[in-house]
Amino acid sequence: MTKRAWWLLGLNVLIPGSAQLLAGNRKLGRFGVVVSFLFLLIVATSVVLSVAAPTVLLTVGSSTLGLWAIALILAFYAVLWLILTVNAWSLANLGRATPVGRSVVAAFSAIVLVVVAGTAGYGAYIATTANSFLSDVFIAAPTKEPIDGxxxxxxxxxxxxxxxxxxxxxxxxxxxxxxxxxxxxxxxxxxxxxxxxxxxxxxxxxxxxxxxxxxxxxxxxxxxxxxxxxxxxxxxxxxxxxxxxxxxxxxxxxxxxxxxxxxxxxxxxxxxxxxxxxxxxxxxxxxxxxxxxxxxxxxxxxxxxxxxxxxxxxxxxxxxxxxxxxxxxxxxxxxxxxxxxxxxxxxxxxxxxxxxxxxxxxxxxxxxxxxxxxxxxxxxxxxxxxxxxxxxxxxxxxxxxxxxxxxxxxxxxxxxxxxxxxxxxxxxxxxxxxx
CATH class of the missing domain: 3.40.630.190 (LCP protein)
Structure with a gap:
């Protein structure tokens, strides 16, 4: 049971939703896996844009619509990670693991939960703060063209x-x-x-x-x-x-x-x-x-x-x-x-x-x-x-x-x-x- 707990909670860390696909609600598991891969795709696309087209990435990251989208995506992923991790704890049935194994597995998954969900939640907060700041300082108006370059x-x-x-x-x-x-x-x-x-x-x-x-x-x-x-x-x-x-x-x-x-x-x-x-x-x-x-x-x-x-x-x-x-x-x-x-x-x-x-x-x-x-x-x-x-x-x-x-x-x-x-x-x- 200790090994089972390690497998389920470890898989939940690597691919959120995979624990549910193996031992729980497969509908929730499929949703979690798809969302996780979409999130990773967004991150990978952002990395590519930062090198190939930084202006595009910066424009998205400084616009009201873009910042709200970033905030909502991060907040949604933080909540989803919390739900999947708590559900994975239930599936792992930690009460039947060894006392040492139970403590170690629970501590590990809790730390990962705090780091990932906390980081995503904090990122959502930063995005909304940045949006409020930019909206207060900068105006909504068409861009002017250069004069003589x-x-x-x-x-x-x-x-x-x-x-x-x-x-x-x-x-x-x-x-x-x-x-x-x-x-x-x-x-x-x-x-x-x-x-x-x-x-x-x-x-x-x-x-x-x-x-x-x-x-x-x-x-x-x-x-x-x-x-x-x-x-x-x-x-x-x-x-x-x-x-x-x-x-x-x-x-x-x-x-x-x-x-x-x-x-x-x-x-x-x-x-x-x-x-x-x-x-x-x-x-x-x-x-x-x-x-x-x-x-x-x-x-x-x-x-x-x-x-x-x-x-x-x-x-x-x-x-x-x-x-x-x-x-x-x-x-x-x-x-x-x-x-x-x-x-x-x-x-x-x-x-x-x-x-x-x-x-x-x-x-x-x-x-x-x-x-x-x-x-x-x-x-x-x-x-x-x-x-x-x-x-x-x-x-x-x-x-x-x-x-x-x-x-x-x-x-x-x-x-x-x-x-x-x-x-x-x-x-x-x-x-x-x-x-």
Whole structure:
């Protein structure tokens, strides 16, 4: 009877349902075997797709329908495994096995039950959590096409933190990505650029035909990041469709200004506030940065008193220290801050892969769903995640529109700025005759 118990429960582990085919309800056994083979077929297909067509797999795994299907399949299989295992215990008649054999067989099958059914159940929970998170952050909209073979995404870092009122973009970057190769360049725009031109057709182009603030503006300071504040607070009616399209009037105004400055068409945006950035880094387990010099953490709102220092060298920073590394102003310039912000952005792109994000999806969902806004469609995530994997394998370029590159924020030559931008976003020409 001990051998019989081992055979039945061992077969139940290898091929769920086989124990019932041999010694129990054959209808239940056939159902269990068929479902188990279908489950294995789904797993094998997923493995093949991860190599042959990763975009397809990622698209399924990031869509609402796909995530619900994954959750239901895993939950159903967990319940089925539980039913088959409990039934196999009954068929094994453990009460007639030897005391030692009974204990060992029962413990073995119980451990396998917990591992398999528990893993499947937890996977179903993760899938529903991921679906809720993605639905909160990303929008339902058609995918936009590349412009000149590239996707240009406006990245805004807002300065709404626990010690501040309101929000204005403190970090302004365009990530320009080749739609085929994943080659990317980060273009940093100083927040204090003045006389920003607006792209043709923008409602602000009529209000400021000679550039933003050329004859004053509706807020106290007429700089690039003030465009967001002015439109959000004073004239949101200029962009009546912004909210319905997953954006905001201030963000759309910033998009028009950045397009006018760089000459690039901006398909999407992503905005995260400072506290959200800190929480996001913590949820991902920190970020590794090679600090070229020590950076101070301030103890006052005026950024003059130093509470502690982030040492120079390779540091694994939590969210608090990463935020201050990007934000610190003591004895430094805005352009130094921009360089550190770009370093952090590159580190996030390079270090956080789909695999480690997947293992921390609950923490990411708790940290990000209320502090990150974007108009990237959920249906495009599979494509962009796959594109990001190509980006991580390549060097990430950088262009800072700062005085070091002969750009004067107080009176920029925007024709020259567009030449700089075109130089780093032009397609790479390969000479086939090169030996």
């Amino acid at each position: 590239r996707y240009n995404i406006l990245l805004l870092g807002g300065d709404a933190g626990v010690d501040r009122d309101g929000l204005r973009p403190d970090s302004i970057t365009v990530a320009s990505i080749d739609a085929e190769t994943g080659e990317a360049v980060l273009i940093g725009l100083p927040r204090d650029i003045q006389l920003a031109p607006f792209v043709e057709g923008s409602p602000l182009a009529d209000i400021y035909p000679d550039g933003y603030g050329s004859y004053g503006c509706a807020v106290d300071v007429c700089m690039l990041n003030s465009v967001y504040t002015e439109v959000e607070l004073k004239t949101p009616e200029l962009y009546p469709d912004a909210v319905a399209n997953g954006s905001a009037p201030g963000i759309e105004a910033m998009r028009d200004a950045v397009e006018g400055i760089t000459g690039l068409g901006i398909q999407y945006y992503a905005l995260i506030d400072m506290q959200g950035f800190s929480d996001l880094i913590d949820s991902l387990g920190g970020v590794t940065i090679n600090a070229e010099e020590a950076v101070p953490i301030h103890a006052d709102a005026e950024f003059t008193i130093v509470a502690e220092w982030i040492p120079a060298g390779v540091q694994v920073m939590d969210g608090y220290h990463a935020l201050w590394y990007a934000r610190s102003r003591h004895d430094t310039s805005d352009y130094d801050r921009m360089a550190r912000q770009r370093q952090l952005q590159q580190a996030v792109i390079e270090q956080f892969t789909p695999s480690n994000v997947l293992t921390k999806v609950q923490a990411i969902a708790a940290a990000s769903s209320k502090v990150v806004t974007t108009d990237i469609p959920q249906g495009s995530l599979g494509y962009f995640v796959n594109l990001a994997s190509k980006t991580r394998a390549l060097p990430i370029g950088s262009l800072e529109l700062v005085p070091a590159n002969d750009v004067v924020p107080e009176n920029p030559d925007f024709g020259y700025v567009r030449q700089l931008v075109a130089g780093v976003t032009a397609p790479t020409v390969v000479d086939d005759n090169t030996e």
